[in-house]
Amino acid sequence: MRYLAPLGLLFLLAGAHPSAQAPARPDAVVLEIDGPIGPAISDFIERNIADAAARGSKAVILRIDTPGGLDTSMRDIIKAILASPIPVVSYVSPGGARAASAGTYILYASHVAAMAPATNLGAATPVPISPGALPGGDGDKQPEKDKKRAKDKKDEGEDQAGDEEAPASPGGAMQRKIVNDAVAYIRGLAALRGRNADWAEKAVREGASLSAEDALKENVVDLLAENIEALVTAINGRTVKVRDAEHTIDTAGWQVAVVEPDWRTKFLSVITNPNVAYVLMLLGIYGLFFEMYNPGAVVPGVVGAISLLLALYAFHVLPVNYAGVALILVGIALIVTELFTPAFGVLGIGGVVAFITGSIILYDTDVEGLRVSMPLLVTVSIAAAGLFTATIVLALRQRERPVVTGREEMIGAVGEALGSFTGAGQVLAHGEVWSARSALPVAAGQRVRIRNIDGLILEIEPLEEET
Numbered sequence: 001m002r003y004l005a006p007l008g009l010l011f012l013l014a015g016a017h018p019s020a021q022a023p024a025r026p027d028a029v030v031l032e033i034d035g036p037i038g039p040a041i042s043d044f045i046e047r048n049i050a051d052a053a054a055r056g057s058k059a060v061i062l063r064i065d066t067p068g069g070l071d072t073s074m075r076d077i078i079k080a081i082l083a084s085p086i087p088v089v090s091y092v093s094p095g096g097a098r099a100a101s102a103g104t105y106i107l108y109a110s111h112v113a114a115m116a117p118a119t120n121l122g123a124a125t126p127v128p129i130s131p132g133a134l135p136g137g138d139g140d141k142q143p144e145k146d147k148k149r150a151k152d153k154k155d156e157g158e159d160q161a162g163d164e165e166a167p168a169s170p171g172g173a174m175q176r177k178i179v180n181d182a183v184a185y186i187r188g189l190a191a192l193r194g195r196n197a198d199w200a201e202k203a204v205r206e207g208a209s210l211s212a213e214d215a216l217k218e219n220v221v222d223l224l225a226e227n228i229e230a231l232v233t234a235i236n237g238r239t240v241k242v243r244d245a246e247h248t249i250d251t252a253g254w255q256v257a258v259v260e261p262d263w264r265t266k267f268l269s270v271i272t273n274p275n276v277a278y279v280l281m282l283l284g285i286y287g288l289f290f291e292m293y294n295p296g297a298v299v300p301g302v303v304g305a306i307s308l309l310l311a312l313y314a315f316h317v318l319p320v321n322y323a324g325v326a327l328i329l330v331g332i333a334l335i336v337t338e339l340f341t342p343a344f345g346v347l348g349i350g351g352v353v354a355f356i357t358g359s360i361i362l363y364d365t366d367v368e369g370l371r372v373s374m375p376l377l378v379t380v381s382i383a384a385a386g387l388f389t390a391t392i393v394l395a396l397r398q399r400e401r402p403v404v405t406g407r408e409e410m411i412g413a414v415g416e417a418l419g420s421f422t423g424a425g426q427v428l429a430h431g432e433v434w435s436a437r438s439a440l441p442v443a444a445g446q447r448v449r450i451r452n453i454d455g456l457i458l459e460i461e462p463l464e465e466e467t
Contacts, residue, residue: 026257028059030228033077037069037102040268042076048259049080049088059087059235059249061228061256062110065094068101071126078109078189087111087240087249091231092119092212100124104203108189111240112249113221114231115212121220122209124200126182179204192241196220228256271310281325282380284308285332327358413450415460417442427460436460 029052031045045062052060081088090110092099095118099107104124107113115121182204190197196219202208215221222238225231236251261269270276287304291297334351415429415436420443427436427448436458442448443462452459 025056027057027251027254028061028232028256029057030061030063030256030258032258032261033062033064033066033103033106035066037066037073037077038269038272039070039073040265040272041069042073043268044261044265045077046080049084053085057086058254059089060084061231062088062090062106063228064090064092064099064103064106065097066099066101066103068103068123071102074102074105077106081106081109081111082192083243085242087242087247089114089231089235091225091228092116092121093225093227095119100209101127104200105186105189107221108186108193108195108200111193111242112223112235112238113193113195114223114225114234115215115221116226117212117224119212120209121215122203123207124182124186124203125205125207126178232256277311278380280307280311281328284311285329289332325358327354329358331355331358410450410453410458414463415448415450415458417444417446417448417462420444427458429458434458438462 029048031048033041033045035041049060088110089112090099090107091114092103092107093116095116097116097119099115099119099121100123102124104121107121183201186200186204187197189195190200199208199210199218199220210218210220212221212224216224223231223234225234232251232254235249237248239246239248241247271280284304284307287300287302287307289304291301291304294300331351331354334347334354337347337351410429413429415427415434417436418426418428418433420441422438422441424435424437425442427434429450435456436448438448438460440462442460447463448460449463450458450460
């Protein structure tokens with residue numbers, strides 16, 4: 001039980017409520033969405049929107065720079081925005097930042113949407129975890145029957161102006177369902193905030209993007225601002241709808257505080273990093289393997305169990321392709337089996353191939369920041385292949401070495417007679433006294449060679465003394 005205490009403490013600490021590093025009652029708090037949107041980010045945003053409202057803050061500013069993220073995490077953030085009793089202002093900043101994919105939805109959901117110059121948004125097409133692996137899906141290829149139907153309509157002149165249909169989304173039936181659901185979702189947000197719904201649909205169906213200046217012209221965002229101070233000034237006097245009531249923002253004398261991510265958010269961000277989760281999984285598997293191979297070692301088992309639990313948590317919230325996990329497990333099992341089965345390297349080579357393939361497809365997603373880096377995959381794969389190769393080389397060298405223990409090592413060894421005898425007597429061999437028998441007379445102190453072992457009796461022959 002004493003070894004489970006660190007694990008229990010770890011999860012108790014992970015569930016502890018953080019303390020925000022900000023003044024007790026700032027007029028507005030700035031929360032940063034920097035990087036891929038995952039469970040750690042959504043949890044941080046949700047908690048701090050609620051905390052800001054509870055402390056009496058007048059607004060929350062989300063400073064966004066993201067390539068996108070997980071759909072579930074994005075929707076959690078949007079739910080928190082829609083339920084917020086105070087205005088939430090989304091601000092794409094600094095220059096060069098972007099609110100791509102999930103960031104675009106969040107921008108549309110916010111009470112006020114703002115961008116800094118030289119920023120962009122869009123490319124909001126939902127991407128499945130494993131394109132082509134969905135039921136009825138066929139990757140990015142439009143079904144042939146849809147292509148044929150479109151061609152027939154064109155030939156019949158059914159695509160004349162005024163009778164156009166929305167372009168069919170690429171992919172199979174499941175992919176089209178996902179896209180249509182996303183279109184309905186973002187159009188609903190656009191209608192709620194009075195923003196350009198047609199361009200929002202274009203961003204989803206066609207992956208369209210806009211610069212900050214064009215977004216303002218297209219009524220996608222409400223204003224441009226160079227920095228937070230300019231943003232606070234620009235939103236003064238703006239009327240927004242918060243829940244079901246009109247609310248006029250008054251920024252006179254506002255104190256703005258940045259809420260830094262607490263240790264809990266940082267911890268969750270670390271373990272849900274795909275590279276870290278991948279390493280934790282390997283540590284867990286190897287730790288448990290070494291513990292089973294050497295029962296009582298304790299340390300490998302404890303480290304392996306904790307690592308594997310953390311990896312499973314990370315896998316629960318990451319876009320993991322479980323076929324990749326299965327291939328990695330099969331690969332490790334084959335490599336281990338090779339160590340105990342004389343398969344002449346066939347199992348080991350197959351295990352390395354399965355391990356590398358599983359590692360590559362483990363995080364099968366196009367979302368930037370939610371994939372295992374290729375250098376890490378190459379390093380771990382080379383290490384696994386090197387370990388297997390070294391094991392095989394050592395095994396081959398071991399086969400060529402002479403036997404140094406057991407019955408085989410005794411046969412041919414030289415001992416010394418402890419007394420003169422014919423037939424049965426005693427000899428000294430390897431520092432031990434053995435019963436022996438010989439067909440020839442043996443003199444005391446004469447050197448003898450062991451020819452065979454019959455139970456605990458050595459069959460010997462005397463050696464001629466050298467002159």
